[in-house]
Amino acid sequence: MDDAYSVQTTAADAGEADGLERLMALKDGDTFLVADGWGDMKGGADGLFIHDTRVLSRLVLTVGQARPSRLSSGVSQDNVYFTCHSTNRPLPPMGGRSAPAGVLHIERRRFVRDRRMFERVRMANHGVEDVLLPLAIDFAADFADIFQVRGTRREQRGTLAAPAHDGRRVTFAYDGLDEVRRTSCLAFSEPPARLSGSRAEFMFSLPKGKRCDLYVECGSELCDQPDEARFRLNAVAARLAMRTRRRRGASLRGPRSPRFNDWLDQSRADVALLTTDLPTGPYPYAGVPWFSTPFGRDGIITAWQMLWLDPSLAKGVLTYLAMRQATEFSAFQDSAPGKIMHETRGGEMSALGEVPFGLYYGGVDTTCLFVALAGAYARRTGDFDLIRTLWPNLIAAVSWMKDHGDVNGDGLIGYQRGAETGLSNQGWKDSEDSIFHTDGRFPKGPIALLEVQGYAYAAWRAMADLAATLGDERQAEWAGQAERVRALVEDRFWMEDEGFYAIALDGDGAQCRSIGSNAGHLLFTGLPSAERAKRVTKRLLGAEFRSGWGVRTLATGQARFNPMSYHNGSVWPHDTAMAAAGMARYGERRAVALLLGEIYAAAAHFHLRLPELFCGFERNTGEPPIAYPVACLPQAWAAGSVFLMLQSALGIGIDAIAGTVEIDDPVLPAGIDRLNITNLQVGDGRVDLAFQQMGNHTVVIPLRRDGPVSVRTVR
Known part of the structure; x- marks a missing residue:
């Protein structure tokens, strides 16, 4: 990181x-x-x-x-x-x-x-x-x-x-x-x-x-x-x-074969292990040993992965991050008013300023993700009491996006570190060699990352939706801003000859035309058109990305591709899960089930505990995936990946405001013929669901329903 x-x-x-x-x-x-x-x-x-x-x-x-x-x-x-x-x-x-x-x-x-x-x-x-x-x-x-x-x-x-x-x-x-x-x-x-x-x-x-x-x-x-x-x-x-931590929220059980259930149990236990109950609520720390502390991006994405099962994590993450929102400018901390923190530390070196991470804000995406998670949490829970409490923080966050995140004045969110002690790259791929041109050159800043624009789009959409409920007159303004971001991304990042999106724009506005998994995160936000999403999906599922154990962070054949690197060809389970969830938004459920099966196969070789990442070598019959030597194990968003992928494969959408659970064309992964979800809370009601493979189709049967909950299936 x-x-x-x-x-x-x-x-x-x-x-x-x-x-x-x-x-x-x-x-x-x-x-x-x-x-x-x-x-x-x-x-x-x-x-x-x-x-x-x-x-x-x-x-x-x-x-x-x-x-x-x-x-x-x-x-x-x-x-x-x-x-x-x-x-x-x-x-x-x-x-x-x-x-x-x-x-x-x-x-x-x-x-x-x-x-x-x-x-x-x-x-x-x-x-x-x-x-x-x-x-x-x-x-x-x-x-x-x-x-x-x-x-x-x-x-x-x-x-x-x-x-x-x-x-x-x-x-x-x-x-x-x-x-x-x-x-x-x-x-x-x-x-x-x-x-x-x-x-x-x-x-x-x-x-x-x-x-x-x-x-x-x-x-x-x-x-x-x-x-x-x-x-x-x-x-x-x-x-x-x-x-107590493991039993928060709904539970999942698979078929009689214990292996899949053991993976679910291990993943849930790993999220519970890394979750610390702070005064602001539960917060999933990023990973042991190197990142056993609150991280903004990691906490938000882990909470989002678990949101459909356990919304309490999202509430704890949003509350904690709101309390640590920046209020002043600092080049050393990479902070500006409204920005959401990247990381906090408690050791001597942080206290002395030998490293900037005592309270550090050098993550370009965390503020957008914070706003987007708030919108997702509101839809999932209907908890507008929390949203009203956080409203000043949300306003400050989008003000940062507009006034300080748009460093080039072109409507896109960009970054350039404030001090040499900070991170040179400030997206989730934050190693120093992760963003480059097709010839391997590092771009001049400020850099606008592809996926961050998707997060910004999701944030503006979330603010518009929240404003509609709260009666804020800026609803139309924020909805318009979302559409402007969409148009900018489609115009400036799309590479027609590649059928794919550029990984970033450099400080001159030129495309960094490297082919990376960042486009999967863009699908997750729902920004691309359906036609372009289909082309991106096809390429992500091709041999240059798919290792057989999941999606590589960088396509084979690209400059700096290295299957043993941290971000340039390795496989990160959370990255694969985000791409899979993005594909599901565009109806590609069978692709999600396929990727879920690959990640499950990898987990089986890692004692059912997914590491932070592993090497991106091609899968060979009878051989295990190759470990990355110093990966965090356990790691929160790796453990949470299975739950996001299952939600995506099953096509589950929850709207607590409407009191509905919508099931859209569910698909179970190969070898899993049934899956039960119990104690799924929707507003003031609860429901148990059973998914069963019937021939070539997966059907859902509500087993128990308490309170005002409706279950709708969509084909």
Whole structure:
């Protein structure tokens, strides 16, 4: 996302594909933890982070001076627990015979709750003799800022205090250059035989057939003594909190085959994991580990993906972003009055202004998307109380679009970063090499991106629709502005010889004639004519875009095409989902079902958890998709993709104002013969729907209807 602050990790920090060890993540609120498959943290791309600061950078467990032999590990499907099962290697002699390998079972079970890591190390002796078990835990806390962990160099740092320790606890402290003291505490339920500022050594006497437990906690505040009761109490609370988040809104169940349902459950659990309940309401953070914070664009698109099932996310996102709407000009923050934020951060480097992301507005599309989501939310819920509350923010947002977003004065929204510290490209493809001419040259600014004009069109349409309900006399003005944007895009971006839209216009108004997936987002907004939409769809479904695992971000044969790049040929699930939803707007439901099937096949190879992106190599029989080494996993708009694609394939439109659910020519993906939707709220009513494959058609049957809800089918 932030091209100026790219991730610096080794291949071993990446995914499990190609035999590499994948990192595993837990999250609760503004706290997240990343560790390897053993549960160890080694100070690379891992650690325990609180508010963008790593408060525990090392935690490595050894048994008999060796790493245990791992049997299995993973995160529970509800994303609450990490568990690693392992066994011992041969233990050194302890006053007698050495214990052979494979007689001890070591289980590490861990979760995160309330700014704290809780862990239980359970050791069981399955041998025929008693065992003396030497166990050691090496640890450290470097208090590195998240941007340091990602590879940004700092000329100066604050002061790291020497660790202090007593019988069962070690406390760490760091005095930052921002004059904030940051602390953390690591505590054990049993007193170590030896304890220093970096290592705890234990000696457990383990009779045959018996087990014992060691409880470990780490948080930013002084730890109470860990024990079984604290572990159990907080584990129950963590699971209940996650269950509450997962059960918001309507639910989906597929056929009897559990695989598809497992994907739905995993995706819903990933959205729930990344959602933080803020004072303004639930907000889906972008992704772990690098983007576990509110992002404007990511939050809006994730909320839009989930809108038909769970409108509470959209309400939380709109409310939060409205409170952080810019009110002044700042080149460093890339802000102007009315603009909606791109990103916010809480670490030391952001506080000091070493990076601009403490509260950063360098996203050209977020303001338009904010307005468009408000319109979609109003149609979906009929909640005009919220719209009236947000009306001043919406007016300020469209004022920014007109007065400051139109940097060239040509009626199009453009960008050029305000300071060298900001993002050079400010659409969703924000890596520095993602926008270029057909010969590979980078365009001069300001740049007007294709999809951003579509978002602007949707925003003006939304304001006109909202004004009609609220009685605002500017309805006609805003509707006219939407049509002017439509005409400009059709005139200036369309390439008749290519049958496609240019990816952008440069500062001279010349087309950047690269062929990219951005046109799929334009379809999502409904801007193109039906004839041009058909031509764009045909090309997006062709071999130059379709990898067999989804739609590539850039067509093959284009300058800078690279299937291993971040934005120039990779596959992003949310990008494919947006394109599919755009095709569905123009009646291409079978294409949506086809792409949904491809994304499902990719998810099956990623343990049913879609990463932020993966490589865009062509699909070959019997071979899995190729992982992108440092993709966020989980990632919010990747997890939400399946729900947007299902809505599009099923042709579901919800109008709470009219109290209707409209089903337009539904199609189920291949291999899925039925799908049930339960507890779908429409205004003051609720309805359950069953979709069933009948020959060559998919039919919908309302199973339960409570309140004033009507279901209409369209063919």
